[in-house]
Amino acid sequence: MLNQIKSLIERIIPRMSSAIVLLTLAAFTSPHYVGIYNVVTLLYTAIQVTIDSGARFAVMRVLTEPGGMRIMNRYRVIMPVVAFAILAGLMLFLLHNGTLENWGEFFQVLPVALAPGFGALGLLYVGTLQATSQWGALARLQLRAALLGLTVGGTTLVLTHSLLGPSLQLAVTEGAFAVLCWRRARRNTLPIPHSAPGKQSILSDMGAMSGYALLAWFQGQAERLFMTVFAGTAVLGTYTAGSAVGRAPGDALAASTANMVRVGVADKETEEDVRDASDHYLFRALLLAVVGVLAAQVAAIVLTPLLGEKWIPAMSMVPFIAMVSFPGVLSWAASVLLVRTGSAWKTFVGPVIGMVFGAVIAWVASFDLHLGATVLVAREFTVVLVAYLFIGRAAPWRSFWFAVGLSVVGLGACWLTLL
Secondary structure, eight states: OHHHHHHHHHHHHHHHHHHHHHHHHHHHSOHHHHHHHHHHHHHHHHHHHHHHHHHHHHHHHHHHSTTHHHHHHHHHHHHHHHHHHHHHHHHHHHHHHTSSOSHHHHHHHGGGGGHHHHHHHHHHHHHHHHHTTOHHHHHHHHHHHHHHHHHHHHHHHHHHOSTHHHHHHHHHHHHHHHHHHHHHHTTOOSOOOOOOOOSSOHHHHHHHHHHHHHHHHHHHHHHHHHHHHHHOHHHHHHHHHHHHHHHHHHHHHHHHHHHHHHHHTTTOOSHHHHHHHHHHHHHHHHHHHHHHHHHHHHHHHHHHHHHOGGGHHHHHTHHHHGGGHHHHHHHHHHHHHHHHTTOGGGGGHHHHHHHHHHHHHHHHHTTOHHHHHHHHHHHHHHHHHHHHHHHGGGSOHHHHHHHHHHHHHHHHHHHHHHO
16 A cells, blocks of 8 residues: 555656646636647657556566567657657647747747656666555655756746746656666666566557557547537636646556556456456546645645636536546456456557547536536446456456445535535
């Protein structure tokens, strides 16, 4: 349990620092500008998950199988350049179509294009520390990087009241974390545990999981993309601010739990062992998710008077959207289990279903944010259900039904408060 908490801290720190900067941007500007920044970060996360997720899922194999390091070295040379070029090009497109209103705004958000490359450069070292269960060290390094990013970005935001602040916060945090992990990993003397060879080649799994990650990004962000069309950047900004508060703890927990499950099932041979090991981590993660949901609701109560009347709708949706923490934990871990059981290609099915839901969520949220958040929770459970059916006997159903119960109770209490 202690390692799981340390892993959660390592993942929640950058999300919380980003949320702080985003909410500060909201206090100084308007939903429209928060919406613009969200469009930019949507592009960033699309590129980041595509180039990062495949390698992250394969990093354990890279560290233990012949030829793995050669693949990783090529990845670290090519991907930072490719990521920057693609993101900068997409930002030029936003300038051309008017989303970014002038060259000043373009250069304010350009530092975001550096962030995926920093993540790619540091991935091997992060994987080394994870494989040797140095979760406490990762949390400390992430805290230092986040504090540096928060200091640079926050100071810039307070002084300029511009998009440059959150852009620098993101880039500096990613760059500092990569450097700190490199310094720590090169001094590592702990043995890396052996993992059984996968059924597919490393490149095959990396390609499959990169494709899955891009589809999963569409699944997770489809409602925001459709929302821009249905309701504009102001509503998108409102939704983004509520999501930043409501989803930050749960998303961090989901990412940290996936890391724990990935390491925990690596040496398990039977379906029963995989199921029991994943259930072990997931059940405890769901208990931690309850704490995260409560923390998000307290944060919304505190922030409502601080941000002002224009942000009341965003804060009122926080208790609802926080409930996505429960299926979110299961969803991230499910992709790990699909890969471990030799069904990486089946990870594509869930995101396709999720994207269909995205249009419905955006349409509903355009006139009722609370109902839109409720449909979002239902979508995530649908995706998990499909994934578990593919996983078969290795699926941790005990955790699934526990998560369903927690969400039903939580959403019921949220709707009762509106009556």
